[in-house]
Amino acid sequence: MPAHCLVGLAIVVALAGCAARDGVRIPAGNRVVAESDALILPAAGGPAVLDVVERTYTNAVEQKVSLFTSSAVPGQNYLNIQMFGPMQAEHDGETRLGFRPVHVAQLAREMRQQVPGVPLRTSGLYLQNNYGPFGYAFGRSASGDACLYGWQQIRARDNERTMFQNRGNIQIRARVCDSEADERQLLALMYGYTISGTFVPGGWNPYGAPRPVDPTLGEDSSPILPREEELSTRPVPVAAPRVRRVAVENAAPAATAADVSGAHRQPAVLVPSPVAVEGAATQKGTPVVPAPGCVEGGSACN
Template identity: 50%
Template sequence: MPAERALALPPPGGPSIVSVVERKRGNGTEQTISLYTSSSVSGQNFLGVQFFGASGANPGIGNASFRMVSEDGIIREAFAAVPGVQMTRSATYLQNSYGPFGYASGQSGSGDTCIYGWQQIRSSRSAQTQARNFGMIQVRLRLCDARATERQLLGIMYGYTIVGMLDGEIWNPFGHPQGTDPTLGRPGNPIYPDEGGYRNTPMAFGYEPARPEIQSRVVRVRSVQPRVEEAPVQLPPPTGPRVPLPDGSSSLPQPDMSAAPSAEQTQPRTAVASGLTVPSPECIGDSAMTAACQKK
């Protein structure tokens, strides 16, 4: 069936509906609503609903078998729905908008949290009058998630909504409509504007489904400068006599130191420009008394 034909809806915020499988019986209709699953535990998350009433939609298939909720039977259901996880039944009395419900919870070896909830929606005995309020709805919820806590998963049992109904007032499973709050208009019962006044804090429902982690990899590009190979500098071979080594071999040629510098190289020079003679720095100060400077 398309998702919009589901007879029960999870609360706003998830988990989302994946598929809906419907089976019509002679005494009612049942649906298995598959929910988004992010867990390593085997199996599929689902919200199952069974509507019991003599609707006669498909009498050829036969009637769906009905069994009252029992302690042993519900634990067997929980272990079958969540294989490999040790489930523990909660002994706390809980109640949502449709009445009391129960649940079992457990944690897998990989750390996934799982719950299995059940609820039977049926009018009270006092509301079952002649030809009225004989319908019944059975609800089962299986949820496993790798990141959600037990309280977050339990919020689905508080926030789911039944949108289907049975034809005819005779099969109404909810009983008489609820009256107004008896505290309205009664002295001694103040009502405050905040949620935490005389009312209890409501149970938050819906949870963020686990998403796969996306790890971004940073690629660093290192610029490589091209190597410039310098050509080797070739020096001219030294000239001069070779000096013999103690072992009798000759060493590299030694520079010839016999040539003495010329007189022009030893004398200080002066710069001549435009007919003016500029003395060398060597002829200034105490060095001016040298023979070379006196000659200049």
């Protein structure tokens, strides 16, 4: 091929490459976002947040908040949230996220995948956090590490959902393993997390209508007692023994003007109460306070 043809072919290929980059678009996938953009966070003082990975869909947004892990069980501790709602038009060409109903068979598959090798037992307790009822399973690995897998679905009641109001759905999953924690400590994660994300349209409200106020509030014959954890249990400090301060008079030369002014005033000493009186038996070295009315050289001082 002639040289000028090779040059022309190279120019055509270069132009084609530039044209291919015009309007380039990153396909849908995971991206790391700042912790301040997290849709769900553990309670203050809870496991430290390592990173937040987000993925958007045509009908939902999903985030996986990775948490500090101290365990030999394979896998990472995390809080996972899926918020189903009206997405922006720019996400129309992306994948649609399938809804995961809370069924026993589905949860069993999730637990085997997320907490491999640990026999988890589903709790039969009915429990609620600030967002409603939730469930969890707990177990220990062969090395003794405690593991918990929790789940929660937040959705308005059937009689409250309409085409325009109280729409939306939130799915939450929590996976946490710890080599030094017990079941109660791991369960605190399910009670302490906060959901901070929402969708702009007013019709999106998976929490449903506000619950009515307890009718007994403010009424008589309806005492409200504090819970045990709300009361202070600090011990009362023991007061130190009281000590009386008395001045000790010793056989010193007659006071001078300087003494009267306080320049050579005898220091006060601390003597435990009661104060010894004249004639009482005293231990060696214990000062004795003269009786009232003692005059130097008088009989009362003898």
